[in-house]
Amino acid sequence: MSPPDWYKNAIFYEVYVRAFRDSHGDGHGDLQGLTQKLDYLKDLGVDCLWLMPIYPSPLKDDGYDIADYYGIHPDYGTLDDFKSLLKAAHARGIRIITDLVLNHTSDQHPWFQASRREKTSRYRDYYVWSDTDKKYSDARIIFVDTERSNWTWDSAAGQYYWHRFYSSQPDLNYDNPAVRAEMLNVMKFWLDLGVDGFRADAVPYLFEREGTNCENLAETHSYLKELRRYIDKHYPDRILLCEANQWPRDVRAYFGEDDEFHMAFHFPLMPRVFMSIRRGDSEPIHWALEQTPPIPPNSQWCTFLRNHDELTLEMVSEEDRQWMWKEYAPDPRMRLNLGIRRRLAPLLDNDQRKIELAYSLLFTLPGSPIIYYGDEIGMGDNISLHDRNGVRTPMQWDDSANAGFSEAKDIFAPVIDNSMFRLRDVNVASQKAKPNSLLQTIQKMIAVRKKHSALGYGYLTWHNLNTRAVAAYSRTHKKDRLFVLNNLSDSKQTVHMDVAGRSLTDILRNKIFPVTNDQLQIELEPYEYLWLETTK
Numbered sequence: 429m430s431p432p433d434w435y436k437n438a439i440f441y442e443v444y445v446r447a448f449r450d451s452h453g454d455g456h457g458d459l460q461g462l463t464q465k466l467d468y469l470k471d472l473g474v475d476c477l478w479l480m481p482i483y484p485s486p487l488k489d490d491g492y493d494i495a496d497y498y499g500i501h502p503d504y505g506t507l508d509d510f511k512s513l514l515k516a517a518h519a520r521g522i523r524i525i526t527d528l529v530l531n532h533t534s535d536q537h538p539w540f541q542a543s544r545r546e547k548t549s550r551y552r553d554y555y556v557w558s559d560t561d562k563k564y565s566d567a568r569i570i571f572v573d574t575e576r577s578n579w580t581w582d583s584a585a586g587q588y589y590w591h592r593f594y595s596s597q598p599d600l601n602y603d604n605p606a607v608r609a610e611m612l613n614v615m616k617f618w619l620d621l622g623v624d625g626f627r628a629d630a631v632p633y634l635f636e637r638e639g640t641n642c643e644n645l646a647e648t649h650s651y652l653k654e655l656r657r658y659i660d661k662h663y664p665d666r667i668l669l670c671e672a673n674q675w676p677r678d679v680r681a682y683f684g685e686d687d688e689f690h691m692a693f694h695f696p697l698m699p700r701v702f703m704s705i706r707r708g709d710s711e712p713i714h715w716a717l718e719q720t721p722p723i724p725p726n727s728q729w730c731t732f733l734r735n736h737d738e739l740t741l742e743m744v745s746e747e748d749r750q751w752m753w754k755e756y757a758p759d760p761r762m763r764l765n766l767g768i769r770r771r772l773a774p775l776l777d778n779d780q781r782k783i784e785l786a787y788s789l790l791f792t793l794p795g796s797p798i799i800y801y802g803d804e805i806g807m808g809d810n811i812s813l814h815d816r817n818g819v820r821t822p823m824q825w826d827d828s829a830n831a832g833f834s835e836a837k838d839i840f841a842p843v844i845d846n847s848m849f850r851l852r853d854v855n856v857a858s859q860k861a862k863p864n865s866l867l868q869t870i871q872k873m874i875a876v877r878k879k880h881s882a883l884g885y886g887y888l889t890w891h892n893l894n895t896r897a898v899a900a901y902s903r904t905h906k907k908d909r910l911f912v913l914n915n916l917s918d919s920k921q922t923v924h925m926d927v928a929g930r931s932l933t934d935i936l937r938n939k940i941f942p943v944t945n946d947q948l949q950i951e952l953e954p955y956e957y958l959w960l961e962t963t964k
């Protein structure tokens with residue numbers, strides 16, 4: 429039996445089912461395919477999978493536009509396949525959370541179709557209708573590249589409807605108690621099937637109130653607390669993970685007093701990892717940590733480097749955004765909305781030193797890390813594909829045709845194989861066979877991390893060294909204490925630290941560094957990172 433706070437020290441892994449493994453030979457990944465690959469994930473050290481939406485959907489937003497909350501998209505399989513996946517994952521000690529899209533449905537959802545057609549329908553008030561498109565004018569537009577307004581005219585209804593994302597995703601009306609009850613039922617359905625919790629999509633936007641920006645409202649928090657109460661009462665070891673792309677002080681509210689979300693993504697930290705690496709300066713990371721308020725004892729951050737969306741730059745200043753675009757998205761096609769639609773390895777110049785360094789930060793800063801599928805082998809991206817599809821291409825298992833993803837002739841998106849990201853090198857099989865490949869290094873980091881409770885549960889102390897080019901901090905939990913050094917720069921850095929003891933050991937490579945007169949002096953190679961423990 430694992431402890432109820434298992435999520436506080438778990439390795440998460442985000443799966444796009446369509447891209448992971450096609451077991452039926454139709455060119456689309458599916459649930460049976462994912463089931464076939466569970467041993468790989470187990471070996472990697474993954475504790476919990478997050479599956480992007482797998483529900484019936486017209487796929488205008490890759491499944492974040494749900495047409496039926498109680499089914500499985502036929503491309504992915506059946507509910508029985510899902511049950512088998514859960515069983516097989518649980519048998520391996522792997523948990524699964526799914527996407528819970530509360531804020532909106534697809535415009536193809538029968539609720540919306542009934543709502544727009546009949547004013548007297550019981551579904552009429554399931555959505556937010558208005559005679560004018562002038563209401564809630566303080567709410568920002570999120571998909572700025574495609575949407576001109578948060579209101580769209582519907583001729584069948586003869587009114588405008590409200591939507592925070594694509595116009596094909598009408599927002600549900602949370603002022604309607606029937607909607608609130610519906611979504612609780614949706615949650616109950618999947619919890620009864622055995623899912624271990626949910627990644628709750630776009631939660632800041634559930635309610636609208638005139639004169640506000642319609643984000644993070646008290647009414648929203650109060651409904652989310654109701655969901656948590658329900659989980660705590662009936663399904664005590666399941667979790668809610670919050671997607672609120674907000675500043676830390678606003679995200680802090682989503683933990684409540686351990687009575688709202690168990691976890692929340694740390695959005696402001698993520699872009700600052702990239703800033704720090706590009707500038708060779710630990711200050712952006714330090715700043716993000718300083719802005720991060722303490723969270724309640726049973727809460728945990730979820731830290732990430734990349735995910736299925738664009739690398740969002742909403743949580744940086746305008747000046748920093750421009751700088752990030754200039755540095756990381758020199759080709760305008762790499763930009764999307766307020767972000768950058770590229771994967772981890774291309775962002776970091778496919779330089780294994782930098783990619784490992786980014787993972788060193790991910791695995792040692794406070795929070796439970798989540799890996800985006802394919803980033804553990806340094807997969808490339810394809811900016812010629814529309815929207816965010818360029819970072820959602822097939823997982824590369826080996827160097828055969830279709831990279832071992834599918835036996836079909838045509839697959840849903842091309843495999844990435846170009847001069848910088850050669851399929852020959854960027855696939856699971858070849859990296860398993862190659863010592864010190866990215867995959868092997870990450871596997872090692874995860875295994876080492878699991879032996880040190882300080883990395884999951886410990887508090888962080890930042891160390892100001894003689895150079896800001898090195899991010900230096902210790903993590904401490906009870907008797908477990910680690911010093912972590914990350915050279916963010918492309919030049920050698922010599923650091924001096926006051927430490928007690930005779931020597932320190934790098935627990936990743938078992939290398940010993942002597943300490944003389946309580947002084948440690950280490951020369952770090954460009955982008956070198958060390959996880960140090962007092963030698964036993």
Ligand code: NOJ
Pocket residue numbers: 489492529593629630671736737
């Ligand atoms: C956040 C999801 O991560 C993104 O992919 C989606 O487009 C929006 N929410 C709308 O559901």
